[in-house]
Amino acid sequence: MMNFNFNAAELIFAMPELFLLSAISLILLFDLFVSQRLKQLTYYLSQLALLITGFLAFNLIGENAIIFSGTFVLDSLGSTFKVFILGFAIIALVYTRHYLKAHDLLRNEYFVLALMSILGMMVMVSGHSLLTLYLGLEIMSLSLYALIATARDRASAIEAALKYFVLGAIASGLLLYGMSMIYGISGSLDIAQISSFASASTLGSQQTLILNFGLVFLVIGVAFKLGAVPFHMWVPDVYQGSPTSVTMFLSTVPKIAAIALLIRLLIDGLGDLQHYWADLFMILAVLSIAVGSLVALTQSNIKRMLAYSTISHIGFVLLGFVTGVVDGYGAAVFYVLAYILMSLAAFGSIIVLNRKGFEADQISDFQGLSKHSPWFALIMLVVMLSMAGVPPFIGFYSKLFILQQVIAEGYVVIAITAVIFAVISAYYYLQIIKTMYFDDVDKEIVISAQLDMKVVLSINGILILVVGLMPSFWMELSVSLF
Amino acid sequence: MDSLLSILIWLPILGSGSVLLIGNNRSQLARWVSVGISVLVFILSINLFLDFDTSTASMQFVEKTSWISQFNIFYHLGVDGISMPLIILTTFSTILVIVAGWEVINNRVADYMAAFLMMEGLIIGVFSSMDAMLFYVFWEASLIPMLLIIGVWGGQNRVYASIKFFLYTFLGSVFMLVSLIYMYNLSGSFAISEMYALPLTMVQQSWIFWAFFLAFAVKVPMFPVHTWLPDAHVQAPTGGSVILAAIMLKMGGYGFFRFSLPITPDASSSFATVVIILSLIAIVYIGFVALVQKDMKKLIAYSSISHMGFVTLGVFALFSIMKMGSTGELVSISGASIESAYLGLEGAMIQMISHGFISAAMFLVVGVLYDRLHSRDISTYGGVVNSMPKFTGFAVLFAMANAGLPGTSGFVGEFMVILGALQANFWFAFLASMTLIIGAAYTLWMVKRVFWGTITNPDVSTLSDINSREFGILAILAIAVLWMGLYPQPVIEVMHASIVNLLEQALTTKLPVLL
Numbered sequence: 001m002m003n004f005n006f007n008a009a010e011l012i013f014a015m016p017e018l019f020l021l022s023a024i025s026l027i028l029l030f031d032l033f034v035s036q037r038l039k040q041l042t043y044y045l046s047q048l049a050l051l052i053t054g055f056l057a058f059n060l061i062g063e064n065a066i067i068f069s070g071t072f073v074l075d076s077l078g079s080t081f082k083v084f085i086l087g088f089a090i091i092a093l094v095y096t097r098h099y100l101k102a103h104d105l106l107r108n109e110y111f112v113l114a115l116m117s118i119l120g121m122m123v124m125v126s127g128h129s130l131l132t133l134y135l136g137l138e139i140m141s142l143s144l145y146a147l148i149a150t151a152r153d154r155a156s157a158i159e160a161a162l163k164y165f166v167l168g169a170i171a172s173g174l175l176l177y178g179m180s181m182i183y184g185i186s187g188s189l190d191i192a193q194i195s196s197f198a199s200a201s202t203l204g205s206q207q208t209l210i211l212n213f214g215l216v217f218l219v220i221g222v223a224f225k226l227g228a229v230p231f232h233m234w235v236p237d238v239y240q241g242s243p244t245s246v247t248m249f250l251s252t253v254p255k256i257a258a259i260a261l262l263i264r265l266l267i268d269g270l271g272d273l274q275h276y277w278a279d280l281f282m283i284l285a286v287l288s289i290a291v292g293s294l295v296a297l298t299q300s301n302i303k304r305m306l307a308y309s310t311i312s313h314i315g316f317v318l319l320g321f322v323t324g325v326v327d328g329y330g331a332a333v334f335y336v337l338a339y340i341l342m343s344l345a346a347f348g349s350i351i352v353l354n355r356k357g358f359e360a361d362q363i364s365d366f367q368g369l370s371k372h373s374p375w376f377a378l379i380m381l382v383v384m385l386s387m388a389g390v391p392p393f394i395g396f397y398s399k400l401f402i403l404q405q406v407i408a409e410g411y412v413v414i415a416i417t418a419v420i421f422a423v424i425s426a427y428y429y430l431q432i433i434k435t436m437y438f439d440d441v442d443k444e445i446v447i448s449a450q451l452d453m454k455v456v457l458s459i460n461g462i463l464i465l466v467v468g469l470m471p472s473f474w475m476e477l478s479v480s481l482f
Numbered sequence: 483m484d485s486l487l488s489i490l491i492w493l494p495i496l497g498s499g500s501v502l503l504i505g506n507n508r509s510q511l512a513r514w515v516s517v518g519i520s521v522l523v524f525i526l527s528i529n530l531f532l533d534f535d536t537s538t539a540s541m542q543f544v545e546k547t548s549w550i551s552q553f554n555i556f557y558h559l560g561v562d563g564i565s566m567p568l569i570i571l572t573t574f575s576t577i578l579v580i581v582a583g584w585e586v587i588n589n590r591v592a593d594y595m596a597a598f599l600m601m602e603g604l605i606i607g608v609f610s611s612m613d614a615m616l617f618y619v620f621w622e623a624s625l626i627p628m629l630l631i632i633g634v635w636g637g638q639n640r641v642y643a644s645i646k647f648f649l650y651t652f653l654g655s656v657f658m659l660v661s662l663i664y665m666y667n668l669s670g671s672f673a674i675s676e677m678y679a680l681p682l683t684m685v686q687q688s689w690i691f692w693a694f695f696l697a698f699a700v701k702v703p704m705f706p707v708h709t710w711l712p713d714a715h716v717q718a719p720t721g722g723s724v725i726l727a728a729i730m731l732k733m734g735g736y737g738f739f740r741f742s743l744p745i746t747p748d749a750s751s752s753f754a755t756v757v758i759i760l761s762l763i764a765i766v767y768i769g770f771v772a773l774v775q776k777d778m779k780k781l782i783a784y785s786s787i788s789h790m791g792f793v794t795l796g797v798f799a800l801f802s803i804m805k806m807g808s809t810g811e812l813v814s815i816s817g818a819s820i821e822s823a824y825l826g827l828e829g830a831m832i833q834m835i836s837h838g839f840i841s842a843a844m845f846l847v848v849g850v851l852y853d854r855l856h857s858r859d860i861s862t863y864g865g866v867v868n869s870m871p872k873f874t875g876f877a878v879l880f881a882m883a884n885a886g887l888p889g890t891s892g893f894v895g896e897f898m899v900i901l902g903a904l905q906a907n908f909w910f911a912f913l914a915s916m917t918l919i920i921g922a923a924y925t926l927w928m929v930k931r932v933f934w935g936t937i938t939n940p941d942v943s944t945l946s947d948i949n950s951r952e953f954g955i956l957a958i959l960a961i962a963v964l965w966m967g968l969y970p971q972p973v974i975e976v977m978h979a980s981i982v983n984l985l986e987q988a989l990t991t992k993l994p995v996l997l
Contacts, residue, residue, distance in 0.1 A: 391619040408667045419656040438633040475552040
């Protein structure tokens with residue numbers, strides 16, 4: 001049975017989470033009591049909190065510890081993931097503020113909820129027990145449901161929130177069911193103990209059966225959260241219905257947490273059943289790549305199109321896990337990080353087009369951008385080509401890394417299938433370029449964004465090129481996490 | 483200079499960035515900066531020719547630094563006798579297109595110039611990469627400026643043409659990517675020289691050969707994957723057509739020289755007949771297709787496909803001429819001397835360079851007419867000689883070169899390939915030489931309808947003859963065409979050592995030795 005004892009010295013390893021939680025509480029109180037004039041400080045305080053938390057997490061890189069009676073793990077994977085979550089979240093919040101201002105949605109609960117969901121993600125990343133993982137997942141998800149519904153006068157947002165909530169609850173239920181199976185058969189919630197149970201050679205056929213049964217539900221739960229086909233139905237609707245700032249948030253940072261969930265449960269916990277879940281992942285991956293590439297072709301709403309594009313990117317990520325080798329897992333992590341960098345820039349480019357009373361969410365809203373704002377058109381061009389996997393941008397190297405691992409493990413046919421769909425998906429990325437550069441429509445585009453938004457978006461775009469030209473560091477980092 | 487190749491690659495790319503910064507509002511400055519950069523790059527590239535050691539087949543001007551250590555990828559540059567002439571062709575053509583777009587392009591001038599400079603740097607990168615992944619990065623990246631050139635400055639149907647161009651070539655290339663990664667997993671290196679040394683079974687070679695073939699055949703383009711080219715050419719602005727025909731198509735031919743033959747020699751040998759038949763179809767059938775075109779650019783596009791057929795024919799004919807004897811010396815199959823195998827390969831190279839000049843000239847000729855009357859239809863014109871005598875002189879010269887008149891560069895390459903093919907098989911040579919009739923027919927018939935005869939369209943009588951800028955461009959090209967036609971020896975000397983080496987590689991089996 002589990003033995004809970006508390007050691008104050010352990011708290012140091014949970015500093016980032018503790019700090020963020022305190023900061024959230026303080027910001028909430030601050031926001032309640034300050035005058036209207038000072039309320040815009042909340043945004044800056046939130047950013048500051050993220051920055052400091054990121055710094056704390058960065059300082060813990062290299063420390064390894066399992067604390068709180070084995071429920072919370074600190075390792076280089078966890079710390080690095082946290083740094084990336086916080087870094088990407090800072091970028092996301094800069095874009096978010098511009099969007100909220102443009103649409104009079106600027107309420108301070110928004111930032112607090114975002115911080116709360118980030119806290120959930122951090123707990124997930126460090127979860128070393130089924131309970132912690134689930135706790136983190138729910139903190140994250142509940143905050144996200146509420147975030148979508150912040151646009152409470154938009155029917156589409158309410159619909160999206162409800163859809164996400166219902167389907168998210170089903171996914172959580174499935175995950176929980178799988179966890180209960182695993183717990184039932186192994187007798188432990190601790191990932192390390194589950195792992196040693198699963199690797200024991202004395203497992204009877206009954207035990208293996210139940211373990212595999214639980215595993216299937218875990219895989220489904222993770223696939224739901226990641227939005228892999230055939231558990232992707234919620235993705236396009238939620239992406240389209242949510243306010244763009246929330247769509248951006250949904251499509252970026254939580255993916256790191258979901259990947260962490262996958263790694264903790266399936267690699268750390270049930271790594272010995274890799275051959276079993278890899279087969280499931282292969283089907284999910286190929287279907288995701290195919291459906292994501294094909295269905296996106298006909299979309300006219302850019303958020304919906306990017307939703308399908310996300311699905312196909314997730315397919316590539318899952319391919320990395322199919323390989324079952326450390327380099328393959330590293331390739332998957334590299335892909336996720338590259339994807340988030342691109343996705344942030346893509347949504348940033350949509351958000352920068354938003355202005356008072358104008359909601360940009362159609363592909364046609366990009367018409368004439370190359371004339372009115374050549375710089376932001378160039379950034380969107382880079383993002384789209386990068387997503388299509390054209391060198392020398394980061395999206396190419398992430399695909400290269402995955403394909404190299406997939407081919408090394410002998411799945412040449414899968415690799416060929418994947419590249420064919422990559423070519424098909426290039427078509428809809430080219431549609432955006434076509435809309436920006438080739439269409440001869442003179443539409444008025446006003447970029448009303450403030451300097452911070454413009455600077456961050458520019459840096460984000462340039463990073464896609466720079467990391468593409470020098471991908472070594474990120475690649476090595478990704479592999480070193482395992 | 484130790485880093486000459488790097489300078490040749492990065493000077494235009496960085497220059498392109500600075501031209502973008504100048505902006506479309508200061509178009510005159512953008513024009514002058516662009517032409518300055520392109521001339522500077524051309525002058526620097528002449529150093530490649532002057533300092534080139536013709537006695538060796540090994541790589542020269544080599545630069546090597548680690549790039550992506552994770553994958554053992556190096557920033558590894560170098561040139562040999564096959565790539566060096568193509569680099570100079572690139573720097574030469576870029577000046578032409580930048581000057582040719584001088585007054586014609588008034589919409590987003592800086593962007594236009596920047597796109598061509600970017601393209602120049604990337605294509606030089608393609609021709610000088612000694613690392614397969616570096617090669618692939620340049621190869622794919624060069625699609626981006628071309629996509630924009632066709633899409634932004636193209637004609638009515640530009641969107642269709644540009645996206646078709648991009649997807650066609652992208653689809654071809656990804657298979658090459660898969661096979662490059664496959665070989666990396668076998669050898670642990672993306673170095674092209676490592677891939678030459680890598681033993682491969684026949685099955686592996688066949689798959690890799692066809693993957694490469696898709697990538698390169700689309701680019702050349704060969705029948706039946708040529709359909710993107712007429713669309714792209716017709717819609718592209720004149721400068722885009724020139725670069726497309728003069729350089730981008732050569733990337734495909736270069737790929738056969740650099741990758742297909744040395745990496746998959748046994749598969750190349752066993753599938754040579756298929757490639758030769760496709761080349762002959764391109765030469766003869768596409769020639770007939772060119773005959774019926776009403777649009778001048780389309781006619782020249784089809785004529786390009788037909789002429790590029792000689793390149794692939796010359797390359798793959800060698801397998802019917804020579805083979806490797808049991809003791810490791812080259813043995814003739816049909817009693818011909820080894821010279822005829824060289825003739826085929828060198829003819830293919832000469833044909834690529836000559837086609838670079840001639841097709842550039844032909845597209846510029848059409849461009850001159852299009853700038854004046856905004857029509858590419860042959861039927862719009864007639865009797866142009868009456869109002870544009872100087873221009874007609876050039877046009878007829880280039881048309882003759884396109885038809886393969888002796889004394890022009892068009893003759894040399896085709897004649898060498900036909901001579902080589904004659905040693906391989908009489909019928910190859912017979913069908914290939916049909917082009918001398920068909921090519922003359924479609925080119926001269928076009929000349930007759932456009933330039934001679936009486937003026938039927940009143941607009942034609944008001945045409946003004948070429949100005950000094952156009953005269954300069956066409957004159958330089960005319961000199962190049964005649965020089966290559968009368969004295970191709972320097973170019974052949976430059977490539978000879980590399981061709982000898984390539985022939986040996988192509989005929990040395992890579993099949994693992996069975997014990």
